[in-house]
Amino acid sequence: MVRRKNSSNSESIEGWNYEAKVIEIEGIIARIEAGELELEEVFDQFGKAVEYLRQCESFLQQRQQQVDLLIETLSDD
Template sequence: MVKRKGASSSEEGWNYEAKVAEIEGIITRIEAGELELEAVFEQFASAVEYLRQCESFLQQRQQQVDLLIETLSEE
């Protein structure tokens, strides 16, 4: 698995739904006990980074929605 530290939602090829699916896959593998302890920590760290990326993406989209609503209210 390739870690992409600092990846932002604006990077080409980044996809919210794909990241959520990756997070769900990591959770499934951890809960199933399929991983060695070191791999659990690595996967957990990856999941946390993906969650940060998703949160940033959602915050950006919320700001866009707020701006659009504000624009509509002014008309």
């Protein structure tokens, strides 16, 4: 089960998936680069991509903290 930290509060959201968000970001970028979107939609999609990137960054930071803690625990033994 993958959890992420919601940017608006500290509650975890079940079902969030890093790989799925990366695919969504790539899709948004591809549509923007292909010129498939109206200008207003470009801004909306860009905003979504930025939020997804923040979520991914938060997820990776949390996992890095977990790894660091595990390494520290192993080093203490």
